[in-house]
Amino acid sequence: MTKQNDAPVMISDVIGKYIEVVKLSRSEHTARAYKNALKAFCDVLTEKWLDPRSTPIEKLTEDIISPFAMYLKVFAPATEFLYMQAVKGFYEYVDSERYVEVNISRVRTLIRQRSRRPGIRLPQFPAEDIERILAHVSEPSHINLSTEDRDGANEQLRAMRDRAFLLMLADTGLRVHEACKLRRGDVDWNEGRAVIIGKGDKQAVVRFSTRSMKAIKDYLSLRAQLDGGSGKQLASLPLFSRHDKGAGKKVKPITPTTGRNIVAERVLEILGKDAAGKITPHSFRHYFVTTVLRGSGNLKLAQELARHSNIQVTQRYAHLSDDELDKGYYEIFEDGKNKTTL
Secondary structure: OOOOOOOOOEHHHHHHHHHHHHHHHOOHHHHHHHHHHHHHHHHHHHHOOOOOOOOEHHHOOHHHHHHHHHHHHHOOHHHHHHHHHHHHHHHHHHHHOOOOOOOHHHHHHHHHHHOOOOOOOOOOOOHHHHHHHHHHHHOHHHOOOOOOOHHHHHHHHHHHHHHHHHHHHHHHOOOHHHHHHOEHHHEEOOOOEEEEEOHHHOEEEEEOOHHHHHHHHHHHHHOHHHHHOOOOOHHHOEOOEOOOOOOOOOOOEOOHHHHHHHHHHHHHHHHOHHHOOOOOHHHHHHHHHHHHHHHHOOHHHHHHHHOOOOHHHHHOOHHHHOHHHHHHHHHHHOOHHHOOOO
16 A cells, blocks of 8 residues: 555655654654664665665565665674664554555564674773763862853853763763753752653653752852843753853753763863763763662662663673672782792
8 A cells, every 4th residue: 555646755755754753753862873774775775776766665675674684794783783673663664654565574574584683792981081080070179160251151151061960970870862851840959859751751760969969059050140031930941051152141951962072072171182082971871870780789779770671781780890800800810929930
């Protein structure tokens, strides 16, 4: 069954509509990944003489899954898995929107038979470097309090915002897009917690540490005049706002891109050029999960606080919680007393 239109609908048109649907229902990061996946899918269609810009959607069949799977073998298994999921979602969209009938069962079977299973990748992040960053921003003397002019005031606001943002990421385990969506009214200042809509549109409660709560309050106190002049209810204002010439006196929320830039800029400032690119907002989430495991040894607690739907995801961090393994190994194999000469 094909949608009836005056002009034929091309595959590229439907892909564009599908990406728009993904943007509305998924995170910015997922939408970007799916867009890349569909671009690769278009490359394969073109190789098979099915240029998506000139091929009607009714020409699309499940047969293209096999060559697409072969095309993805040069990618990492995890990327292959993600791209396959994106294309499966596209076929489901095509079928549900009645552009053309698709044998979804066959699509899933082809993907299952031809895809590699992504290996379990242990989280890698420089915990000591993150602790250096947190120690640096926790020290009030490292914050520039100059407010001689407008630019100086913005610099001060950015410094206080970035300090609060980094401490919050480390102590809450929030994903960057979740942190950027927070509003002042989302936070229960008495209980030190916030109700958020997280991954998969699931409501969750996030707890704040004393230090992160204080850093946020310090930042908002400095922002009080700006918020008061916004003409909006305080509860509706973003917890973290832009402080640049483009925002002016308006209180605009930061985006995940800004969140990533905050981390990148502060890493460069505090750790230097050698650390550039090694730490991302998600590195702070890894740090959070590991801190919970090291402090409690409770896998279930870590899963709940990190809001992992599958405990196997949390288990990837368990090996990091036992420092005694590293200590014992190096005492045996690296300590000069235990070395033998052959």
